[in-house]
Amino acid sequence: MKVTGDQALVKKINKSLILHTIRKHAELSRARISEMTGLNKATVSNLVAELQEDQLVLEAGPGESSGGRKPLILHFNAMAGCVIGMELRVKQLTAVLCDLNGSVLREAESPLLQHDLPYVFEAMQTMIATLIDAAPLTHYGILGIGVGVPGMVDEHGLVLFAPNLGWEKTPLRELLEEKFSIPVIIDNEANSGALGELNFGRGEDVRHLLYVSAGSGIGSGIIIGGELYKGSRGYAGETGHMCIEAEGTPCSCGSRGCWELYASEKAYDLAALELPAYHTRELIRYADQGNAAACQQFAVMGTYFGIGLTNLINSFNPELIVIGGALSEAREWLEGPMQQVVARRTLPYHKQQLEIAFSTLGSRAAMIGAGFSAAMHFLGHTRVMM
Amino acid sequence: MKVTGDQALVKKINKSLILHTIRKHAELSRARISEMTGLNKATVSNLVAELQEDQLVLEAGPGESSGGRKPLILHFNAMAGCVIGMELRVKQLTAVLCDLNGSVLREAESPLLQHDLPYVFEAMQTMIATLIDAAPLTHYGILGIGVGVPGMVDEHGLVLFAPNLGWEKTPLRELLEEKFSIPVIIDNEANSGALGELNFGRGEDVRHLLYVSAGSGIGSGIIIGGELYKGSRGYAGETGHMCIEAEGTPCSCGSRGCWELYASEKAYDLAALELPAYHTRELIRYADQGNAAACQQFAVMGTYFGIGLTNLINSFNPELIVIGGALSEAREWLEGPMQQVVARRTLPYHKQQLEIAFSTLGSRAAMIGAGFSAAMHFLGHTRVMM
DNA sequence: AAAACTTTGTTTAACCAATATACAAAGTGA
DNA sequence: TCACTTTGTATATTGGTTAAACAAAGTTTT
Known part of the structure; x- marks a missing residue:
C-alpha cells in the first residue's frame, strides 16, 4: 500500500520541515521560519508549540530587534536525547556517545583480538553498556544505536558478508535490539562515513x-x-x-x-x-x-x-x-x-x-555518521517530491 | 522556498497516485483502486470524477461481477494527447509520435549529412512539423517534445558537450520551445533509453x-x-x-x-x-x-x-x-x-x-523514452518520501 | 515625550480535503 | 423471492492550513 495524503500527513511534512530547518540553521525566530519555509505564521506557531512539548525545540529568550518587536529565538534541543555511534573495525572497536547534533560527549575504544561473533558481540555489549551508563540524564534517554561495519549489510541490518571478519549472514541488528531494546541501525562503514561527512564534515x-x-x-x-x-x-x-x-x-x-x-x-x-x-x-x-x-x-x-x-x-x-x-x-x-x-x-x-x-572528521567519520543514522531514525524526515 | 503541505498538496498527491495506478494497471474499478491505494472509496470517486473531467480517465462500461454489483471499469485515456519522442544520432535523425502510453502512432526517419546547428535544427523542425501534422485530433493535442542527444545535457536543456556532433553549449531546448511553443525535454540518449526500457521494455x-x-x-x-x-x-x-x-x-x-x-x-x-x-x-x-x-x-x-x-x-x-x-x-x-x-x-x-x-525496444528505446519524459512532464508525479 | 511606524507572534473564523458511516443501486446464489 | 455481496454515492464530521485582524513590544520620527 502506497503513501496517501491526508491532514495527518500534511502536519507531518510541515512539522518535519520546521524541525529540520531549526536543526540546520539554529537561532531562528518563528517569523524567520515562516519566511524561509513559506508556511503561515500561525502554522509555524502551532507546530513549534508541539515541538516544544516534544522537547525537541527550546526557546532561548529574545534576540536583536530589527526595528520592531524583538524575536523569540528558537533552537534545536540537541540534548533531548543521546545516540550511540559505533564502528566495528578489523582490529578495533570504537564508539561515541553523541547528542542529536553529532557532538561527541564521550568516546570509547578497545582492541579486537578475535572475530568470532560471541567475542565481538560481548565486546560491543560491554562498550555500549559503558556509554549508556556514562550518558547524561536527558528527556528521551538513549534513542538508538548506529553501527558501521566493514561489509555488506542488507535492509534488515543483516551483515551479509564481511570477508575481513569472516562473517556471513550475521543478524547483528536483531541481536543488539534484543539486548538493548532500542532501535539499532546497521550500515556499511563507508555509508556511515559518507553520512558523517555530509552532515558534520x-x-x-x-x-x-x-x-x-x-x-x-x-x-x-x-x-x-x-x-x-x-x-x-x-x-x-x-x-x-x-x-x-x-x-x-x-x-x-x-x-x-x-x-x-x-x-x-x-x-x-x-x-x-x-x-x-x-x-x-x-x-x-x-x-x-x-x-x-x-x-x-x-x-x-x-x-x-x-x-x-x-x-x-x-x-x-x-x-x-x-x-x-x-x-x-x-x-x-x-x-x-x-x-x-x-x-x-x-x-x-x-x-x-x-x-x-x-x-575532516578523520577516523571518527563512520562513528559519527552511524550515530546520525540513529538520530534521524528517531527524528524522522517526511517530505514531498514533485 | 521548500515544498510545504496543505490541502491542495494532499489532493495533488492522491490524484497523482490514482492516475498513475490506473495508468500502470489498466482496467480497474473504483473499489479496486480504493483497496490498492488505501484511499477511501469516496475520495477515489471524487478524484476519478475530476480525472474524467480532465479527459485523462475514461469509463469503459461494466466488468465481471464477483458476487455483487458489477464494477465500472476505468482506464487511462492514453489518447488524451500525443507526444513526440526524438533521437538525434550522429548519422540519422529519428522520431516517433506516441500516445501517453508509449504506443507508437507514427515513425519518421531521415539521414543526417552535416552536424552544423542550422542544418540539424532545420531537419528537426521539418520532422517535428510532419509528425504534428500527422497527429490525430485529441483533447490536448501535442503535449510536448522529448529529445535524446549523444552528449551531456544540463538541467536547462542546454547541450553542454556532444563531441560526435561537434556541439558545445547548444541551447536546443530553448530553440525548440521558441519554435513550437510546447514543453521540450532534452536528455542524454542513454538516459532516454533507460527511461524507455524502464517503462515500456x-x-x-x-x-x-x-x-x-x-x-x-x-x-x-x-x-x-x-x-x-x-x-x-x-x-x-x-x-x-x-x-x-x-x-x-x-x-x-x-x-x-x-x-x-x-x-x-x-x-x-x-x-x-x-x-x-x-x-x-x-x-x-x-x-x-x-x-x-x-x-x-x-x-x-x-x-x-x-x-x-x-x-x-x-x-x-x-x-x-x-x-x-x-x-x-x-x-x-x-x-x-x-x-x-x-x-x-x-x-x-x-x-x-x-x-x-x-x-527489447531495440533502436527505439531512446525515442520512446524521450517521448515518455514529455508525457510525464504533462501528467506530473507528486509523491511523499518518509 | 508623544506619535507613528515596524516587527513579532497569537487569535479567530473560514475553508476544504479526507474520512467514517449510512445508504442506494445492482448484482449473485439458494 | 429472499438474503447476501459488492459497488459506488451522499452526508456530516474532523482537523489541518490560511488570511486577516489583533495584541505585544520594539524603534524612529516629530
Whole structure:
C-alpha cells in the first residue's frame, strides 16, 4: 500500500520541515521560519508549540530587534536525547556517545583480538553498556544505536558478508535490539562515513557526495540528492573491486586487477617493498624521514587511487569527494600524484565543479555518521517530491 | 522556498497516485483502486470524477461481477494527447509520435549529412512539423517534445558537450520551445533509453536499472529508486570513459584505457581487423558467415564489455542491466563471452539478483523514452518520501 | 515625550480535503 | 423471492492550513 495524503500527513511534512530547518540553521525566530519555509505564521506557531512539548525545540529568550518587536529565538534541543555511534573495525572497536547534533560527549575504544561473533558481540555489549551508563540524564534517554561495519549489510541490518571478519549472514541488528531494546541501525562503514561527512564534515549543502574510505580495502559511500544510495539490495558502493587492469593481479573476489589491490593497504603485500613496514602508520614514518622507497610507494598508490577516482567521477559526477579511512592520513604523500592523474584524466565538464577533499572528521567519520543514522531514525524526515 | 503541505498538496498527491495506478494497471474499478491505494472509496470517486473531467480517465462500461454489483471499469485515456519522442544520432535523425502510453502512432526517419546547428535544427523542425501534422485530433493535442542527444545535457536543456556532433553549449531546448511553443525535454540518449526500457521494455517493477548503450561509444542511463539519476550537474553516466586498463590506449578524452576503446565500435579502429568491415552490421554479416576473425573480434569485445559491466555492477548494484545501442544487435556473438566474464568476476552477492538482458525496444528505446519524459512532464508525479 | 511606524507572534473564523458511516443501486446464489 | 455481496454515492464530521485582524513590544520620527 502506497503513501496517501491526508491532514495527518500534511502536519507531518510541515512539522518535519520546521524541525529540520531549526536543526540546520539554529537561532531562528518563528517569523524567520515562516519566511524561509513559506508556511503561515500561525502554522509555524502551532507546530513549534508541539515541538516544544516534544522537547525537541527550546526557546532561548529574545534576540536583536530589527526595528520592531524583538524575536523569540528558537533552537534545536540537541540534548533531548543521546545516540550511540559505533564502528566495528578489523582490529578495533570504537564508539561515541553523541547528542542529536553529532557532538561527541564521550568516546570509547578497545582492541579486537578475535572475530568470532560471541567475542565481538560481548565486546560491543560491554562498550555500549559503558556509554549508556556514562550518558547524561536527558528527556528521551538513549534513542538508538548506529553501527558501521566493514561489509555488506542488507535492509534488515543483516551483515551479509564481511570477508575481513569472516562473517556471513550475521543478524547483528536483531541481536543488539534484543539486548538493548532500542532501535539499532546497521550500515556499511563507508555509508556511515559518507553520512558523517555530509552532515558534520565537509558536505554542507552538498547534494551529491562520494565518500571513499581507503584502508585495508576500498569502499565508497554514495550520497545522491542528499541521501544515501544503497543499491537494489543495500550494498552498492563496493568500488574497491572495480577493475582498473583488465588482466591485472588476481583478487580474492574472483576478478582481476581490482582497484583496492593497487590503491589500498593491500598494495603493500604486492609491492617489492624493501622496508620492514606493512602498515600505513609505519610507512608514513619512513616517508617523513625521507625514505625514497616509501615515498615512491605512496606516489604509485596515489596515481592508482586517482585512476579509480576518475572512474567514479565519470560515472557519478559528484560535487564533492571526501577521502577517509586509514590511508587518508598519508595525504601529504598521496594527494599530489592523485590530483595530477585526476586532472589529466577526467572529462572536462566533470572537472569544473568537482572538489576532492580529505576527511575532516578523520577516523571518527563512520562513528559519527552511524550515530546520525540513529538520530534521524528517531527524528524522522517526511517530505514531498514533485 | 521548500515544498510545504496543505490541502491542495494532499489532493495533488492522491490524484497523482490514482492516475498513475490506473495508468500502470489498466482496467480497474473504483473499489479496486480504493483497496490498492488505501484511499477511501469516496475520495477515489471524487478524484476519478475530476480525472474524467480532465479527459485523462475514461469509463469503459461494466466488468465481471464477483458476487455483487458489477464494477465500472476505468482506464487511462492514453489518447488524451500525443507526444513526440526524438533521437538525434550522429548519422540519422529519428522520431516517433506516441500516445501517453508509449504506443507508437507514427515513425519518421531521415539521414543526417552535416552536424552544423542550422542544418540539424532545420531537419528537426521539418520532422517535428510532419509528425504534428500527422497527429490525430485529441483533447490536448501535442503535449510536448522529448529529445535524446549523444552528449551531456544540463538541467536547462542546454547541450553542454556532444563531441560526435561537434556541439558545445547548444541551447536546443530553448530553440525548440521558441519554435513550437510546447514543453521540450532534452536528455542524454542513454538516459532516454533507460527511461524507455524502464517503462515500456524489460524494466517493469524494477527500481534500480542500468541501461548501457553501446554504439560509437558507450553511455549509461542510471535509474535509481525508479527514477533517473543525473548527477550533480545533469551528466552522470559517462561510463564509456571508465578506465579498465590503467596504462592502456590513449583516448581522446585525455585519459587512457577507456572502456569504450575496447568494447564499442571504437574498438574496430584499434583491431588489426583483416576485414573490409568497420561497421557493426557488416561485421555481423561476416560473423554469420562463419568468418573466424569477425567472431574473434566480437568475442574479445564481449569480454571487455563484461569487464566494464562488472565495474558498474559492483558500484551500482542494479537489479537489471539492459544493453542497447547498435552493438546490441550483435548479441549472438557478444553475450556468451560477456556473461562468462561477469559470472567469473562479479562479487557473489551481486550476482544473486542480477539479470542482464538485451534491449527489447531495440533502436527505439531512446525515442520512446524521450517521448515518455514529455508525457510525464504533462501528467506530473507528486509523491511523499518518509 | 508623544506619535507613528515596524516587527513579532497569537487569535479567530473560514475553508476544504479526507474520512467514517449510512445508504442506494445492482448484482449473485439458494 | 429472499438474503447476501459488492459497488459506488451522499452526508456530516474532523482537523489541518490560511488570511486577516489583533495584541505585544520594539524603534524612529516629530
